[in-house]
Amino acid sequence: MGQPSSNDSLTVRDNRTGKSYTIPIVNNTVQATAFKAIKAARQQGEREENETEKGLRIADKGFLNTAVITSEITYIDGDAGVLRYRGYPIEQLAVHSNFLETSYLLIYGSLPTRSQSKLFEHEVMQHSIAHHDAESLLRAFRYDSHPMSILTSAFAGLGSMYSEANPSLQGQTLYTKGDAACLANMDKQIYRLIGKATTLAAMAYRVRQGRKFVTPPAGLSYTGSFLYQMDHLGEEEYKPSPVLEKALDVLFLLHADHELNASCTTVLQTGSSLVDPYSAIAAGCASLYGPLHGGANEAVIRMLISIGSPDNVPAFVEQVKRREKVLSGFGHRVYKTSDPRSFIVRKTADEVFKVTGKDELLETAMRLHEVAMKDEYFIKRKLAPNVDFCSGLIYRSMGFPLDFFPVLFAVPRVVGWLAHWRQMMLQPGGVKIWRPRQVYVGPSVRDYVPVDERGQDEASSKNTAPTPVVHMGQSKRTMLASFKGKSKL
Known part of the structure; x- marks a missing residue:
């Protein structure tokens, strides 16, 4: 500098x-x-x-123009539609690289040599097997639990299994010293988290299916192992479709990192307290779970289903313009022209549809794309298709349930989270806990008023009074019963 x-x-x-x-x-x-x-x-x-x-404070609701860290990992130019991992254009990586090689690039800063790549892939796959206690944890979930709830809890649970990974137990400089022992310990947790991400996700999937868990197989790729663990039912010499395996690898690569999005920022905010990386990753999962972030591709499919057929697209578009309907899969918080990932996803979709057949919603999606791209309303607002517009169609055609889509986003994003976490732990000057300021506009100092002297307005002003629950069933019968210690409303 x-x-x-x-x-x-x-x-x-x-x-x-x-x-x-x-x-x-x-x-x-x-x-x-x-x-x-x-x-x-x-x-x-x-x-x-x-x-x-x-002194003056800087107000920036939603972090629209606030930089909180210096980074060497991912560069985005939203106006030009540019996305680069460590300087490499995403278009080149999608064609020439693969997910694990790109993971190495994001975490360590350069493309690996052949021996480095072999070591990294070996360690990640070697650490993919889940502890029996993790299996017990996942089995405790209801059959209809949302898979992201399961995955979030599973990552948090892992943090209780590795005492050497916990700065609260080993000392707060565990990951910040930067010496050989520190780096080796950090790498081990990275291998575990990336390796177990697909295993835990597959286990969450099979909980929903009521099936036994599958031990990660030897000799398959990262995404091949993932598909095997989800789908294998005892068939001899079972191998996932190479087309679906490759498509998932490309999608994982595209979703591996996207700078300081909501979930990555959550990981860093949590990690700044020097908590163990498993807890930080669990926090990232919880953030990604929201429909404004990781649930966007699921929202696209639900939107297309609600439209019904290509003939209904013009009417839907008019409803969007009147703000009666929500448009999903178009526009982006960062990209103001086009999402560079969307072009790669569309090409991947063509390859998948060759073996799965075209999704019945594809024609509706293409019609929506055509109408929106010619409408001045969308052109003026720079609402171009983003990565979620087509990726949801690919996942659907591959047979994944809608509520599993965020999991397919979270698994590869673990890599990006870890890259930023590692960078923060090793940054010059150490880690400073993140503590944003606020602009306080509440009441000035006031004296306590005894309960019998409080007016109605003070006790139930707008948006501050609790809403009573309508009790039914056993709860209603219990409230009508008499018993010692019963509270009075």
């Missing part, structure tokens, strides 16, 4: 005081903490909670 010139700065004049401040610009970035130096006296009548005399 070069030294900034004298012109690489921002001059800010505080009109409240007349003072000017010079704030350095490094890598086209200003430090938010520099604004704390811009202080003023509290005005008459101003709330003390504004903390005016303590």
Whole structure:
């Protein structure tokens, strides 16, 4: 990083005081903490909670323009539709690389040599077998549990099985020292998490199917082993379809990382407390679970099902424009032109459909794509198809249930989470716990009022009163019964 010139700065004049401040610009970035130096006296009548005399705060709801870490991993140019892993265009990696090789690249910073690749793949696959206690944990879930709930709990459960991975037990510098022992221990947890991700996901799938768990087989690829563990029912010399195996590998590669999205940020926020990596990954799963993140491709399929047929697309589009319906699979928080992953997914979809047959929703999807891309409403708002638009169709044609789609997103994203976690643990200066500021707009200081002296308005103002539950069945009968200690409402 070069030294900034004298012109690489921002001059800010505080009109409240007349003072000017010079704030350095490094890598086209200003430090938010520099604004704390811009202080003023509290005005008459101003709330003390504004903390005016303590310096300016930066408000950025949803992190629209706030950088929280310096990274060397993934670069995205949303305006140009660019995605690169460690400098390599995603289009090149999708054609020439594979998921595990790309995983090595994301985590360690360079493409591996043949011997490095062999070692990494061996260790990941060697660590894919789950402990018997993990099997017992997953078997405790109901048959209709959501697979993401199962996967999230499974990752968290792993953290209780490896004491050497827990900084609370081994010391808080376990992953931050950067010496040989630290790196070796970190790598072992990385192998375990990547290796067991497919195993735990397959176990979650088979819980739903009411089937016995399958031990990861020897000699298959990462995605081949995953498909085997989900589908094998005792057939001799069972081998998954090579077309589906390859398609899943490409999709895993595309979903491996996407910079500081919601789930990755959650992993880093959690990891900044120096918790074990299993707990941090479980937190990432919980974040990805939400329909605004990992559930987006599932939402695409539900949308297409609701449309019904290609003939209904124009009417649906008009409903979207009137904000009566929600459009899924178009637009992106980062990409303002096109999602570079979407073109690769469409090509992968063609290969899958050759062996599975075209999904019955494909014509509806293509009609929606055609109409939206010609409509000024969508063009003006830069709502181009994203990676979720076609990936859901691929997963559906491969026979995966809708609620398993987020799991197929989470499994490869474990790699990206680990890459960013490892980078943060080893960053110069150590790890500082993430603690965002807030802008407090609640009540100023007030005195406690005894319960019998409180007015109705204070006890039940808007959005603060609890909603009573309508009790039915046994709960209703119990409330009508009499017994010692029964509470009175």
